Amino acid sequence: TKYFWKKHISAEGVFNNGQEVRVIKKYFRYDDELKNIKLHPVIKELADLDKGIYEVFSLDGKILERSKIDGVKFTQGSSCSRDGYYGGIYPIRSGLSEKWFENGKLKEKGYWGNNNTTFINNLSHRKGEHIQFHENGNTLKKGKWIDKSPVGIHNFFYSNGNIEFEVEYATTNNNRQVGAFPNTENIIQEKWYNKDGSLMTPDQI
Numbered sequence: 001t002k003y004f005w006k007k008h009i010s011a012e013g014v015f016n017n018g019q020e021v022r023v024i025k026k027y028f029r030y031d032d033e034l035k036n037i038k039l040h041p042v043i044k045e046l047a048d049l050d051k052g053i054y055e056v057f058s059l060d061g062k063i064l065e066r067s068k069i070d071g072v073k074f075t076q077g078s079s080c081s082r083d084g085y086y087g088g089i090y091p092i093r094s095g096l097s098e099k100w101f102e103n104g105k106l107k108e109k110g111y112w113g114n115n116n117t118t119f120i121n122n123l124s125h126r127k128g129e130h131i132q133f134h135e136n137g138n139t140l141k142k143g144k145w146i147d148k149s150p151v152g153i154h155n156f157f158y159s160n161g162n163i164e165f166e167v168e169y170a171t172t173n174n175n176r177q178v179g180a181f182p183n184t185e186n187i188i189q190e191k192w193y194n195k196d197g198s199l200m201t202p203d204q205i
Contacts, residue, residue, distance in 0.1 A: 001074070005029045009041055011089070013074040020074045023048050026089050028059060045089045047072045054091040058102050068095025070114045073123065093124040101135050108132045110145075134159045146171070150185060158195050166191040 003011040006029075013024035027041040028034040034042055042061075047054045049071060056065035073090040093112035101107050110130030115122055126145035134140045138161045143154030149169070156165040170186035192200040 006031060008037075011074075013047075013089075015074075020047075020072055021049055023050075024072055024074045024089055034059065047074075047089055047091060052095075054089075054093070056099075062102050062104070063100060064102070064107075065097070065099045067091060067093045067097035067112070070094040073120055075120070088120075090120050090123055103135065105135060105137055106133055107135075115148075143169075160195065162195060162197045163193050164195075165193070 001013055001015060002009055008030045009027060010029055011024075011026040013020060014022045024045075024047040025043055026045040028044045030037055030040045033044075034040055042059060043057055045054070045056050047069065049069075052069055054065070054067045054069045054072065055063060058064055070092045072092060073088075075088055075090070092114055094114040095111060097108075097110060097112050098106065099108040108131065111127045112124045113127045114124055117123065125148040129142060129144050131142040132140040134157075136159055138159055139155075139157050140159075141154065141156040143150055144152050151169050151171050153166060153168045155163055156167075158164045167190045168188040170188055192205045194200055194204070
């Protein structure tokens, strides 16, 4: 199956009995994201289903994401995403997922689990501790996830390394319908900090 954007190929993939197989590719759009037709096609996303790997690239070929996957949904998409009109790749992350800034520094890392659902926006969820970083390498935020929900203490940091915000979540609601996202996050307490590390007053917050 191939999709085109203004006469130029934008995505392609292979199906076997309705199931995505082998390699799925999505390209930068010519005249919108890619200005030079001589460079087209340039891979933006690639899913190697034989290896169970999903990757995202910058225009100049730098790796921006590499995730373990159980599969992907390759579809013409839906009205909620303009990308969908010319072929969308939706990864079912299941295992370690890492993302990088274009300068090569780590942006985010953590594990994901398969939701066993057909909903495009609910194919996988965070599991265990997830960490995000500022571009200078300092931690941006970190916290633990269980059953799609943040639990325990989640910390957010200024780019200078000092803590900015701390929020404590209650344990996940085991009575929630399987496969559903939480409607609300059960917050126990919050703390806000100034850039010098001092605790904010209610007026400062």
